[in-house]
Amino acid sequence: MFAEENFARDTLTPCGQPDHEDCGLRLVLDRLGEKWTVMTMAELAAGPRRYRVLQRALQGITQRMLTLTLRRLERDGLVSRSVEPTNPPSVTYALTHRGETLAALVVGLVDWSRAHKNGIEASQAAFDMRRDD
Amino acid sequence: MFAEENFARDTLTPCGQPDHEDCGLRLVLDRLGEKWTVMTMAELAAGPRRYRVLQRALQGITQRMLTLTLRRLERDGLVSRSVEPTNPPSVTYALTHRGETLAALVVGLVDWSRAHKNGIEASQAAFDMRRDD
DNA sequence: CCGCATCCGGGATGATACTG
DNA sequence: CAGTATCATCCCGGATGCGG
Numbered sequence: 001m002f003a004e005e006n007f008a009r010d011t012l013t014p015c016g017q018p019d020h021e022d023c024g025l026r027l028v029l030d031r032l033g034e035k036w037t038v039m040t041m042a043e044l045a046a047g048p049r050r051y052r053v054l055q056r057a058l059q060g061i062t063q064r065m066l067t068l069t070l071r072r073l074e075r076d077g078l079v080s081r082s083v084e085p086t087n088p089p090s091v092t093y094a095l096t097h098r099g100e101t102l103a104a105l106v107v108g109l110v111d112w113s114r115a116h117k118n119g120i121e122a123s124q125a126a127f128d129m130r131r132d133d
Numbered sequence: 134m135f136a137e138e139n140f141a142r143d144t145l146t147p148c149g150q151p152d153h154e155d156c157g158l159r160l161v162l163d164r165l166g167e168k169w170t171v172m173t174m175a176e177l178a179a180g181p182r183r184y185r186v187l188q189r190a191l192q193g194i195t196q197r198m199l200t201l202t203l204r205r206l207e208r209d210g211l212v213s214r215s216v217e218p219t220n221p222p223s224v225t226y227a228l229t230h231r232g233e234t235l236a237a238l239v240v241g242l243v244d245w246s247r248a249h250k251n252g253i254e255a256s257q258a259a260f261d262m263r264r265d266d
Numbered sequence: 267c268c269g270c271a272t273c274c275g276g277g278a279t280g281a282t283a284c285t286g
Numbered sequence: 287c288a289g290t291a292t293c294a295t296c297c298c299g300g301a302t303g304c305g306g
Binding site: 167168169195197198201221222 | 298299300301302306
C-alpha cells in the first residue's frame with residue numbers, strides 16, 4: 001500500500017495502475033508493433049487504395065501478410081473494406097475516421113524517425129564501438 | 134553478447150525503392166514494438182529511476198527483459214545509464230534529450246489508446262460476431 | 267542490489283502453391 | 287484481381303540460476 005506511493009506522475013504513466021494491461025495500451029501497441037501495420041496505415045493515409053496497389057507500394061510484403069494486416073486493422077475499426085462486385089472484383093481499403101486519428105499520430109512517429117535516424121545510428125555505432133573494443 | 138545477438142541485422146527491410154521512405158522508420162518501430170519499451174519510456178518520462186524501482190513499477194517484467202529493454206534504449210541514445218560506485222552499486226536510468234522528444238509522442242499514443250479502448254473492443258466484438266455467423 | 271547467461275516454447279513472419 | 291492454405295522458420299520473451 002505504501003510501497004509505491006511515489007506516483008506523482010499525472011500524464012505520462014501508462015495508467016498508474018498496478019496492472020498495466022487494462023489501460024488499452026497493449027491493444028494499440030501490439031497492433032503497431034506488427035511489422036507492416038504502420039507502413040500500411042501510412043500508405044492509406046494518402047488515400048484509399050486497392051489491394052494490388054497496396055501490395056506494390058509496400059515492397060517486400062507477401063500477400064499473406066498484407067491480407068493479415070488489413071484484416072486486423074479492419075477488425076479494430078481502423079480500416080474499412082469495400083468490395084465492388086465487378087469482374088474481376090475490386091476491393092478498396094480506406095482509413096476509417098478512427099483510423100485517421102491514429103494515423104495522425106503515426107505520422108508524427110514517422111517524421112520523428114526520419115529526423116532522428118542519423119542520430120540514432122550514430123549512437124548505436126558508438127555504443128557498439130565501446131563494446132567491441 | 135549484444136553485439137553477437139545482432140541488433141542491426143534484420144532491422145532494415147528491403148525498401149530500396151524510390152517511392153517509399155521507410156528506412157529509418159523500422160529503426161524506431163521495431164523498438165517501439167517491443168513489449169516493454171513504451172511503458173519503460175513512460176515511466177522514465179516521470180523522472181530518473183533506479184533499476185529496482187523500474188522493475189517494481191513495470192509489474193510483470195522480468196529482469197532479463199528489463200535489462201534488455203534498457204540496453205537497447207541506451208544503444209539508441211534514448212536512455213542514459215549512470216552508475217554510482219557506492220556499495221552496493223546504484224544504477225540510475227534517465228531519458229536523454231532525444232528520448233524525451235520521443236516520449237512526448239509516445240504519450241500521445243498512450244492517450245489515444247485510452248480514449249479509443251472501448252471503441253476498438255466494440256469493433257472487434259462486432260467483427261468477430263459477423264465472422265462467427 | 268544490479269546484471270548476465272542458458273534453455274525453451276509460442277507466435278509472428280515468410281515462401282510457395284492454389285482458387286473464385 | 288484478391289485472396290486462402292500449408293508448411294517452414296525465426297526471434298521475442300518467459301523461467302530460472304549464477305555472478306559481481
